[in-house]
Amino acid sequence: MLARYHRYSSPIREVHMLGIGTRAPEFTLPDQDGRDMSLTSLLNRGSLILYFYPADFTPGCTRQACAIRDLHGEILRVGLTVAGVSPQSSARHLEFREHYNLPFTLLSDPEKSVIRMYDVNGLLGFGVRRATYLIDPARHIRAAVLADFRIGRHTALIRRALATSAH
Numbered sequence: 001m002l003a004r005y006h007r008y009s010s011p012i013r014e015v016h017m018l019g020i021g022t023r024a025p026e027f028t029l030p031d032q033d034g035r036d037m038s039l040t041s042l043l044n045r046g047s048l049i050l051y052f053y054p055a056d057f058t059p060g061c062t063r064q065a066c067a068i069r070d071l072h073g074e075i076l077r078v079g080l081t082v083a084g085v086s087p088q089s090s091a092r093h094l095e096f097r098e099h100y101n102l103p104f105t106l107l108s109d110p111e112k113s114v115i116r117m118y119d120v121n122g123l124l125g126f127g128v129r130r131a132t133y134l135i136d137p138a139r140h141i142r143a144a145v146l147a148d149f150r151i152g153r154h155t156a157l158i159r160r161a162l163a164t165s166a167h
Contacts (some may be wrong), residue, residue, distance in 0.1 A: 017119050017131060017146050024050070024135045025117040029085065029107040032093035037083070037107060043137045046079040047165065049158055051132040052120045053086050056096035056106075061086070064130070064151045065102055071158055072103050078165035085109050085118075086128060120146070130154065134161050 018024065028038040042048050051068070053061045068075075068082055075082055082104035086093075093106035107114075112128070115121050120129040132154045134143040143161065147153035 017144050018133070018141055020141055020144060022141055024133065024139045024141055025114075026139070027114045027117065029109050029114055030090045031108070032090055032097050032106045034090045037105060039135070039139065042081055042083050042105070043135065043139065045081050046137060047081070047142070047161070048135045049075065049080055049082045049132060049161060050118075050135055051082070051084050051130075051154065052115060052118065052128055053084055053130055054122075054128045055086060056088050056092050057099075060130070060151060062100065064154060065096070066100055067151065067155050068104065068158065069100065069102050071155070071162070074162050075158070078162055080161060080165055081105075083107055085114060087112055087115070132157050 024039060026039050028036050031037045053064060055061055065084065072082065084104065085107045087110050088108060089110065090108045093108055096102065097106055109115050112121060115128050118131070118133065120131040122128055129146055131146045132144065133141055134157065136142050143157055145153050145157045
């Protein structure tokens, strides 16, 4: 991990994500129904929008999930799939999914192993960074955004993916 220093000499962690063009790490996590889902199985239908978020039922995460829900028809029409990852349990994901009518998969990563593999663990190991990756069927990362409080940046990435996938 690289460190740089703020003008008051306190170390600041550099922001890193998996790079565009790199291969996305394979994983298997339980979904909201407790079924194991792998990256490969999620990619069986085409490219994947894989997003990481801190917690179910929080204002920002709810806004983000509902924005994706509202685009879901278009997402399916162009052959994309969506999955969200956070540390909550499968049961909590199921409640969240049902409460907001979310039509996409939510994956449970309580040990944060996949969250760490995708370099979106929170500062000092606490929490989860809000990040979105577009991954093609060959597991290459085609686009990525890290924007903790700017939900619109994640939606913009999805809209760009929709525009390019529609061609």
